[in-house]
Amino acid sequence: MRIYADHNASVPLRPEVLQVMLPFLREQYGNASSVHAWGARARCAVEAARAEVAALVGARPADVVFTSGGTESNNLAIRGLERGNRRAVVVTTPIEHASVRESVAALADDGYEVRNVAVDGAGRVAPDAVAAAVDDDVALVTVGWANNEVGTIQPIAAIGAACQARGIPLHVDAVQALGKIPIDVRGVALLSLSAHKIGGPQGVGALVVRSDIGLRPLLRGGDQERGRRAGTENVAGIVGFGAACRLVGTELGAAAEACIAMRERLWDGMRAAVPEVVRHSPTGPDCLPNTLTVSFGGVRGEALVAAVDLAGVAVSSGSACAAGAGEPSHVLLAMGCDTARARDGVRFSLGRTNVPEDVARIVEVTGQAVRRIRMARAEA
């Protein structure tokens, strides 16, 4: 039996979404910028999707800029922001996704000062700490709505209020939050979204840009997306993104409840079956419903991920790329873990593909793998 428990990495394309996309990969082949009837049909589909995406986050459709995904959205928001007459300071946190960190690093290369707002042991950003970090020199605050590695949900409304009090634009990477918890763009100047984390296709996302925010496009060319993102629209992808938004919007509460129930049973099972397990994800309502990140003392995350993969269970550890093998999780480090512990983190992220019976199997497979790894270490 194979079990996919890595929904924070990617969610399978929903069959309903595929059905809506298929015509645009077949007979509906127009370019959305073309003046003829083919173009008009494509354009209509893109605009309908734009309205669906906007509706899910409480935005104006005109503020939605379609992109190639979360990474491009984060790059566009951070590197494309018009600095205006503000001095060059950007405020961020030490637990952001690589696409945010590297975009901020690009600003630092351009001479920006970077201020990091610390997080607590559960990965929470305190709005007061953000308020204390912002002054009139700050051009941008960027904070993830929910953390991809441990699932911590930030108090975005309060952080937004702290930014608004000083008229500072707030960028929020909502890629992990979308489809899992209610998202409201009010108080947020720039909001990054991705389709494949909610059952849409890979390769499409959006940046919601409040109308008063000036943005320099990263991709230059035609005037698609109101001049904010050049390039022929990924019509099928955008249509799929819209369909996925419509679906998750209607299911949000029920899906969250089901995930929370499975996740807590997973945690209870782990705790009962495996000694020395530490939960890094928050235990309260400020955690994504589907995410449980734990570490098993002395068990390297990369070893456990491989061991359970060989037994048919898909989960993640901090770093997903080959070149980064063995790097400690920057998120767990920021939360106060030592380097060894920060290499041990393993993330279970549940979703619509999971059924309650999966939980017992995940616990069984994980427990077996942890015992075997600890035994091999003891014999060495």
Added chain:
Amino acid sequence: MGRTPRRGDRVVVGMSGGVDSSVAAALLVEAGFDVVGLSMRLWSEPTASGCCSLDDFLDARRVADQLGIPFYVMDFRDAFVDTVVEPFITEYLAGRTPNPCVRCNQFVKFGSLWQRAQELGAAWLATGHYARVVRDPVSGAAQLCAAVDAAKDQSYFLFSIEPRVLARTLLPLGALCKNEVRDRARALNLPVAEKAESQEVCFVPKGQYAAFVARAAAAHRPSAGDIVDETGRVVGRHDGIHQFTIGQRRGLGVQGAAPHYVTGIDPASGTVRVGPRAATIATGLRAVQPNWLTECPVPAGERVQVKIRSRFAPASATLSASGPDGFELWADAGLPAVTPGQAAVLYDGVRVVGGGWIVDALRAA
């Protein structure tokens, strides 16, 4: 210990992204094993000559994907630094010439990697080395033997595998010649079939040992010293003993009618001794920290063949002392440039019976 490999057993194969380990993985798949590919991240800085580049990982992954086996890149940097790189530096600073590949095999590949393999539930560890593990079909007892392809034989580099790990080791290329391995890679359409060999020490930029050691050991860089000839006369100066190895002729900066060769390095005084070629010839050697691949140490008085470098025709010798702490042997003929820090590997025909680390060259009185 005494197991023989069976179809369906899980095998972790160390995959570097090169043609040898790729073919090794393919042969294991063909033989019906449950094969898991694993690439080792050993070193952080990519080097021009070395491994561990992203390209190598991607090559290994492409091969694994083509073979349809699970594949993972895992981090062994701590073990590599502690057991290979640091000793490499301290050995040079102690006036010896280290052999990092042997240590990497002993501690990292057939140490940490084997442990990781067991963590993944593997019964066997395989690599793309050219050597053979010959098993008694009944008892499963394992012997390490030279590869069929003498030109590619790497058994010298494997002498220090612990017997309990050797018992769980598979070396699928031992019966093949290099050109046969390439042919297999081509026949399987592996993307690395034409990839060039890597020969250098993987973490040192092409041939620049002295610069690497000097940089790494900046804090306690060996001081300058004298170069003295056989008579004790100072014939030159040098700025660090780590630049020298026994038998070296180039780069001494010594003038003279006959060429000078390094015959000895004294780390305490920083003195490098030189002499004529004949002075680099020893007749015996003493080795410590042995690894015996026989039931018990080969006893004194036994005849063996010894290799004092990888590319070295085995020399016939007699053990004059032997035990769990080391051995001493005398060769029938002269041994050129016996070099402290290198391994002395003992053969009985094609079988590796043991080996140790050279600490002294011996000369008959």
